[in-house]
Amino acid sequence: MGQKQAMNPTPGKPLERREFLRRGGLALGILGLFPTVAAFVRAQGQATSPLPSFTGPGSNPYWNGVNPYVVYPQKAPLLRLTDRPVQLETPRGYFLTAVTPNAAHYVRYHLDEIPNAVDLAAWRLSVEGNVDKPLKLSLAELIANFKPVSLAAVNQCSGNSRSRFQPRVAGGQWGNGAMSNAVWTGVRLKDVLAAAGVKSGTVQISFQGLDRGKGPEGKGSNAFIKALDWNDPVLEEVILAYAMNGEPLPMLNGFPLRAVVPGRFATYWMKHLTWIRALTEEEKNFWQASAYKVPDNPRGLTTPQEASTVKTVPIGKYPMPVRSFIITPDGSSKIPLGLPLSVRGIAFSGYGRVTRVEFSDDDGKTWRPAALGEYLGPYSFRTWEYLWRPQKPGKYVLAVRASDERGNVQPDEPVWNASGYMWNRIERQEIVVGSAG
């Protein structure tokens, strides 16, 4: 479906799931179910009637949001939440592989003046503010003068799965597809900051891109700026990425440069990154001081009654909580009894390596370990597979639960906060097994 398939970014180190084959997934190859393409889209249902045009007041019951497929430059057909500014959700089928193709990588903008064209002869990355030597770096200089590094990392919107919330909260009504994984290549922020010489008295590093809005200056409708604390250890890991899966970034994913903040939500991953500033006072703009704040606990939990009085902190204080997803089966097919069915999906955690994925076919009452796919690094999607042999016909509720190296186990309690952030409840998929004669 995608015009562009992700290129294997690390030659000689196949991303396909070798480990699966080793661990008994071989049966899949024999059954001819083993995927031979990087990703494909599978229709969720039949083709006679569309999804409803909106959901609510109940929770959105579908894996993705209910929005239609649309075409954008450099993109495969994605699901349109909004068209100005642009917000596009990645369809479920693209998550069968650990690395999401660039053409399917989801899109989320805050402001509507999105670059259509960038002239690299004029574009410079500015490093300014409380530094010894302000820098203006061309893309060529960034590529040539700093050591390149590559890292697989999940880019997930703070509001991914917001349409699950009960009661519903306004905002981008994402299903589960406001996330994508890519191998990012670029330079380390710390190397660039070292070249500029950050002076003492710095409290935050702020990031701003080329995109703007039509609102008045000083308002959130005019500029989108985010900042990380100078003493936040994540700054050591931040990459200024000029390549994504071995290709330049699609315009809608931040060409020519974007910040990659491993393990943290995407609000800090500034697209079209053009200004990096060392600040001596905390950034006070709307997007930093008022938006993207969560109740001060690792899942951002509160209640509708307490939401207006609860203490909140920037969402960057917490890594992305551990999550896992069932990608196939997606419920579009009835399963004949006796067929060993490959249940597959992905898992990740902002806290680090996914160490365990468990599968349930009884709505989460009992759990069995799934096989993990290749480890691509602590911040990447990790594929998993469970070869399921249902014992009798009937309706099953499949569920998946992941754990990470820090001992976090994905919980079954829903998340609620006023902004619709940090959803990570256990995912389920209903499936019908029929008699095979």
Added chain:
Amino acid sequence: MSKRHAKYLWTILLGLGLMALAQETQQASNNGLSKAGEYAPGTLGMIAQPAPSSPPEGSLYAVGAWPLYTPALEDGPGKELVSGYCNTCHSTTYITMQPAMPAAYWETNVNRMINTFGATIPPDDAKQIIAYLQSHYTIETRKQAAPPAPQAAPQTQAVTGSTGSPVYQSCAGCHQASGAGIPGVFPPLAGHVPDILKAPGGREWIVQLLLNGMAGEIQVNGQKYNGAMPDFSQLNDQDIAAVLNHISTQWGNDKLLPQGHQPFSTDEIKTARGQKLTPQQVLEARNKLGLK
């Protein structure tokens, strides 16, 4: 067995095989096949494949315009106000995307647009906008959209009109595709642009208006307008010249232009960028044009 014989044998075997297959197929209807050959018109629509594009020369990296896919708003009083004001910063997919919400949400959110995001919406208009949203987009009032028509006309066609300058999309939200504006809310361009161009200094002023925006009360043909126009300085010189030429020649404006009127040039816009004005200064400059 000679090669020739072998060839015959294969042909015979293949023939027998095909006959057997044909028999199998005939029997299939009573061999578990429950339904086949059923078709129905596709109602979910189809998406055309985009054609490849050729990249620009040198150091420029470009894609085309961002396509709009904006579903129509529900009909009802206040729809034009919603379309006009909200479209300044974002399309109305920001409304239609939301789940069915309690009525109070829309009041809170419109006030947030004004107070937090700086939308300049006069209180009377804000009231009508809230009333409209509550009449159509709450848990109690919202209706599911009809399934898409198989061959819906692209939205942008409707906005720009057949002779449309693509840039005029940004203007049509307020000034309308017809150029008529909305009386008392958004001033008309039809008939009014030639008046501006006829006034001494009017030509220079309208360029400044696009580059700097304007805020405050004005009168057009005796009708008061008390809103704000955002600046469009993010558009390049060519686009600003194009949209100015578009609005000076549409809706019969071409017949009302001052004698010797020349189309706006890119250079003219470029020069005008040198003079930075505040939206208030643009209003003061307008007051000096002597428009009625």
